[in-house]
Amino acid sequence: MPNTRAPKIEVLELKADFVKFVLSDTDTSVANALRRVMIAEVPTMAIDLVTITENSSALQDEFLAHRLGLVPLRCEPGTKFVYNLDCDCEDNCEQCSVTLSLDVSWESKAAGRPDHEKDLPVFVTSSDLVSHDPRVGPVHFASSDIIDASQDDGIMLAKLSRGQRLQLTAVAKKGIAKEHAKWSPVCVATYQFDPIIKVADDVSATLTVAQRQQVVESCPVKVYGLDERTNNIVVRNRLECMYCDECTNVASSLKLRPEDDAVVTVTASQDRFIFSVETNGTIDADQVVQQALEALSLKLQTLRNELINVKQKILAAA
Numbered sequence: 001m002p003n004t005r006a007p008k009i010e011v012l013e014l015k016a017d018f019v020k021f022v023l024s025d026t027d028t029s030v031a032n033a034l035r036r037v038m039i040a041e042v043p044t045m046a047i048d049l050v051t052i053t054e055n056s057s058a059l060q061d062e063f064l065a066h067r068l069g070l071v072p073l074r075c076e077p078g079t080k081f082v083y084n085l086d087c088d089c090e091d092n093c094e095q096c097s098v099t100l101s102l103d104v105s106w107e108s109k110a111a112g113r114p115d116h117e118k119d120l121p122v123f124v125t126s127s128d129l130v131s132h133d134p135r136v137g138p139v140h141f142a143s144s145d146i147i148d149a150s151q152d153d154g155i156m157l158a159k160l161s162r163g164q165r166l167q168l169t170a171v172a173k174k175g176i177a178k179e180h181a182k183w184s185p186v187c188v189a190t191y192q193f194d195p196i197i198k199v200a201d202d203v204s205a206t207l208t209v210a211q212r213q214q215v216v217e218s219c220p221v222k223v224y225g226l227d228e229r230t231n232n233i234v235v236r237n238r239l240e241c242m243y244c245d246e247c248t249n250v251a252s253s254l255k256l257r258p259e260d261d262a263v264v265t266v267t268a269s270q271d272r273f274i275f276s277v278e279t280n281g282t283i284d285a286d287q288v289v290q291q292a293l294e295a296l297s298l299k300l301q302t303l304r305n306e307l308i309n310v311k312q313k314i315l316a317a318a
Contacts, residue, residue, distance in 0.1 A: 019285035024272045031273040038292040040177040044282045045073040049171040056164040069182045072139040072282045081174045098133040098172045105165040125154035139281035188278040193268035195241035203263045218250040
């Protein structure tokens with residue numbers, strides 16, 4: 001097959017909630033398709049229905065229900081749920097949904113407080129949500145790195161003053177962010193073109209050390225440095241380049257004639273893309289990428305099958 005491409009992925013950094021990788025040997029159509037699928041077509045669980053029994057807080061029922069829908073829910077690895085529309089049940093069942101409950105009053109939370117804090121409001125957080133399925137639960141923090149820095153024990157939902165109570169039941173269902181953003185597994189999914197940075201050593205040799213230092217210091221993210229032995233300009237942090245053009249502007253100002261070559265040039269690769277993906281805790285970052293690739297592959301296979309069917313119908317009618 002002519003012009004066959006074989007895209008490759010190289011992982012640069014991987015944590016539970018973050019992955020940085022290079023997608024190469026492909027073009028922007030595939031890179032952008034992968035980005036969009038990661039954002040909008042990787043399924044997760046999210047609260048979809050809320051039944052409020054009592055709400056004497058300052059928040060309106062619909063405001064609170066919307067806030068609950070945005071609380072990330074994490075499933076144990078291997079847990080499988082079907083879409084509610086595809087389920088055989090009439091309303092919801094354990095195959096397609098999970099029930100969570102919350103019942104908090106000011107009195108229950110304020111009990112045991114020191115006297116000087118007795119009259120302060122209490123916080124209702126995601127940690128007060130009780131899941132009826134041990135395989136699914138709310139994500140209180142996206143990563144363990146921010147737990148110690150947080151003053152709360154989860155995502156803030158509401159505040160209750162003396163005499164106030166919040167009691168509700170919520171039903172979480174499987175979905176994708178194409179339907180509603182609350183089902184998106186990521187908070188960041190971006191890519192940038194891999195920078196191609198070239199230093200013209202012959203031009204660098206004609207500059208003074210002060211002029212070379214001027215080029216180096218023009219970069220706000222410290223992409224360049226000076227070689228300790230030769231004092232020539234060298235590229236040290238290529239992947240940090242953000243295409244601000246500060247270095248190329250300085251390089252242009254140092255040219256004796258407009259037609260002369262610049263000491264540094266920065267261009268964008270058209271077949272290498274640096275992805276940064278940060279999740280909200282519902283799914284590990286590597287699983288987001290893997291499931292997005294599977295979803296994209298299924299789309300292409302479905303399209304291929306449809307084209308084959310159309311071709312067969314045309315040939316049969318001829």
